[in-house]
Amino acid sequence: MTHPDPYLPAHGDTRYRVHHYDLALTYSVVTNRLDERARLHVRTVEPTNRIDVDLRGLQLGGASVDGKPMKYRRTRGGWSIVVGQREAGEELVVDLRVSGKPRPAPGVHGEAGWEELTDGAMVGSQPQGAPSWFPCNNDAADKATYRIDVLTDLDYQVVANGTRTHSAQEGRRRRWVYEMDRPMAPYLATVQVGHYVETPCEANVPVSIVHPPAVGVGQGTAFEHQGRMVQHFTELFGPYPFAEYRAVVVDDDLEIPLEAQGLSTFGRNFVEPTWENERLVAHELAHQWFGNAVTGELLRDIWLHEGFACYAEWLWSDHRRTWCDSPSVQEQAARHHAALHDLDGGMTLAEPGMSRMFDDWVYKRGALTLHAVRAVVGDDTFFRLLRSWVATHDGGTVSTAQFEAHCVAGSGELGGRVGQTLHRWLHRADLPPLPELS
Numbered sequence: 001m002t003h004p005d006p007y008l009p010a011h012g013d014t015r016y017r018v019h020h021y022d023l024a025l026t027y028s029v030v031t032n033r034l035d036e037r038a039r040l041h042v043r044t045v046e047p048t049n050r051i052d053v054d055l056r057g058l059q060l061g062g063a064s065v066d067g068k069p070m071k072y073r074r075t076r077g078g079w080s081i082v083v084g085q086r087e088a089g090e091e092l093v094v095d096l097r098v099s100g101k102p103r104p105a106p107g108v109h110g111e112a113g114w115e116e117l118t119d120g121a122m123v124g125s126q127p128q129g130a131p132s133w134f135p136c137n138n139d140a141a142d143k144a145t146y147r148i149d150v151l152t153d154l155d156y157q158v159v160a161n162g163t164r165t166h167s168a169q170e171g172r173r174r175r176w177v178y179e180m181d182r183p184m185a186p187y188l189a190t191v192q193v194g195h196y197v198e199t200p201c202e203a204n205v206p207v208s209i210v211h212p213p214a215v216g217v218g219q220g221t222a223f224e225h226q227g228r229m230v231q232h233f234t235e236l237f238g239p240y241p242f243a244e245y246r247a248v249v250v251d252d253d254l255e256i257p258l259e260a261q262g263l264s265t266f267g268r269n270f271v272e273p274t275w276e277n278e279r280l281v282a283h284e285l286a287h288q289w290f291g292n293a294v295t296g297e298l299l300r301d302i303w304l305h306e307g308f309a310c311y312a313e314w315l316w317s318d319h320r321r322t323w324c325d326s327p328s329v330q331e332q333a334a335r336h337h338a339a340l341h342d343l344d345g346g347m348t349l350a351e352p353g354m355s356r357m358f359d360d361w362v363y364k365r366g367a368l369t370l371h372a373v374r375a376v377v378g379d380d381t382f383f384r385l386l387r388s389w390v391a392t393h394d395g396g397t398v399s400t401a402q403f404e405a406h407c408v409a410g411s412g413e414l415g416g417r418v419g420q421t422l423h424r425w426l427h428r429a430d431l432p433p434l435p436e437l438s
Contacts, residue, residue, distance in 0.1 A: 004139045007299035007354040008127055010077040012139030013052040016042050021189075023134050024149040029156060029193060032116050034058070036098040038135050041144075044086045054078040054131035054138040055098065056105040056113070062097035078131060096135050105132040109358055117252045120156060120194030122265055124258030127299055130186035141297045141397045143183035151175045152193055159192040159210050161261050163243050180261060182242055183395045185295050190260035192248045201227035204234060206244035212251040215268050222270060222277035223247060229285055232319055233312065237286075238387040241293035241394055247281070256280075259287040275326075279313040286312030289390050297397035302357045303349050303426075304403060307366015314367060330437050333371045336364040343429035350400050350426040368435065369425040375435035376418055377411050385410050400426060 004012045020041040027034050036058075042051065055078040063072045063081050071082045081094060102121075104111030105128050112125050113132025123133060130138050148160040154174050162180030180189075192210070199217055201207040207227050209217045217223040226247060234240050246263040254267030257280050264284035270277045290312075291305035314333065320326035327335070340361055347353055349365050356362070374382040389406055404422050408415040424432050 004141060005298050007357065008138070011054055011128060011131070012142070013137055014139075015046050015048045016044050016051045016137065017142050018042055018137050018144045020145045020147075021134070021136070022147045022149075025133075025151070025191070027121070027150060027152045027193065029120060029153050032101045032121070034098070034100060034102050034114075034133065036134065038096045038098060040094040040096070040135070040137075042092050042094055044083075044088055044090045044092075046088050047086065048083070049085045050080050050082050051094070052078060052080045053094075053096065053135040055135045056131045057103050058098050058100040058133075060096060060135070061099055064095045066092050067095075078135065098135060102133045105129050108355055114191075117194065117250055119251065120192075122192050122194075122248075122250055123190040124260070124265060125187040125189070126258070127187055130189060133191070134189070136186040136189075138186050140185040140187060140295055140299070143185050143295065143395065143397070145182070146180040146184055146189060147177070148180075148189070148191065149175065149177045150191060150193070155195065156193050157196040157198075157210070159196070159246060159248055159263065161189055161263065180242075182261070182293075184261045184292070188259070188261040188292055190263065190265070192250070192263075192265065194250060196248070198246075201230075203227035203230045203245075205230060205240045207246075208244070209247045209249065211249040212268070215249055215251065215271060217247075217249060217271060221273050222281050223249075224273065225278070226281060226285075229282055229316060232316070233282075233286060233289070236312075236315060236383055236386065237289045238390045241288055241390070245285070245288065247284075257284050259284045259291065261292045262288070275317075279316070282313050282316040283309045293395065294390055294393045295397045297399050299354070299357055300351055301398070301400050302352070303362055303366035303369070304398060304400065306358075306363045307349075307369060310363040311367035311370045314371075329371070333368060334434055337368055337431075337434040340364060340368075340431055342431050346429070348427050348429055365425065365431075369422065371437075372421050372425055372432065372435040373407055373418055375437050376421055377414050378438070381411060381414075 002014050018040050022039040024037045060079045063070050065083050072079050102114035104113040107128040113129025114123050130136050150158045151173050158176035160178035162178045165179050166177035196210045197213050199209045207230050211217050242262045248265045253269040257266045286309040290308035296304045314329045317326050318329040352362050408419045411418045
């Protein structure tokens with residue numbers, strides 16, 4: 001068995017893939033107690049007699065495979081489950097009983113995962129936090145569909161990934177069921193529990209903002225243009241990839257917003273109508289195309305998420321000029337280019353290193369890389385490249401090399417220049433000159 005991502009040691013198991021998670025959670029807000037039944041619909045990819053599931057901080061209390069009880073033992077990152085002798089291509093259902101008090105999982109960049117709020121809970125898992133609340137194969141390339149069933153205290157609302165298919169009172173509690181029918185990486189799975197109301201936004205797909213009743217999210221806030229933003233990004237990047245989009249505003253301050261598939265999470269400190277807050281609303285929304293629908297296979301390819309989402313901020317800034325004073329995309333590029341410098345220590349955008357992959361230069365140099373391609377090919381070809389990138393890889397995983405090949409192949413007679421441009425921005429440490437749009 002090997003771990004698939006060198007930036008995330010002790011996570012993931014290459015011996016199997018999960019094609020569906022059926023998660024049934026019973027959660028008490030007051031005691032932060034979680035009791036869970038997780039059924040993993042698994043396909044083996046190589047001969048094996050056991051598989052490892054990632055699980056941090058929770059206790060495994062029982063395991064069965066296709067209804068037969070199986071032995072299990074603790075590993076460094078979770079639990080090893082005996083599945084019987086299996087050949088490649090066999091399908092099985094692994095049924096696990098989990099309990100405990102969930103808490104964030106530690107990592108190089110800080111804690112991530114299940115987090116208690118002042119009155120409720122939330123999940124933000126990138127990159128190592130998914131095992132803090134459900135047993136999984138924590139490999140971004142192992143995408144699956146999900147059914148998330150949460151039974152919790154009656155006066156709390158639950159939001160999770162996908163379409164809400166059921167909500168009903170059961171005695172002193174309420175059950176909420178959500179289904180995500182599009183492939184999703186484990187770190188993008190989420191549950192939000194709190195005292196919320198849901199405010200719809202006018203858009204070309206179902207869009208809403210989930211928020212505490214006392215926190216306004218309409219006109220005069222950073223979320224005023226949420227619906228319009230979805231429509232604009234649809235024009236630029238192609239159809240919105242999921243059935244609906246929700247922005248969840250929790251009743252606590254958060255250090256940063258967090259994206260999940262089909263929704264994003266913000267602290268109440270991001271509601272004030274400033275550009276710094278509005279750009280983050282744009283950033284998290286853009287991840288629905290770049291990061292969620294189309295996911296980097298390895299963490300070293302994180303610029304394919306963050307560089308694209310950062311460039312979406314600049315595109316939104318440019319679009320705002322139709323109704324207010326706002327910097328153009330070229331002005332945004334010039335401002336951020338001036339703040340960058342040559343890289344040292346052998347780092348490049350294509351190989352930033354685990355400890356540096358969420359540094360601001362990755363976001364900004366990634367955005368400038370896209371701006372450089374746009375400067376070579378022009379707007380029509382550039383946005384066609386972005387739309388075809390999403391359309392081709394929707395629901396899958398990608399690499400930097402694939403993006404380079406995609407741009408070269410789709411740029412016609414300019415393909416050679418595009419390849420040289422991408423190589424300089426991605427694989428060299430020196431900072432190229434500022435790209436200028438014609």
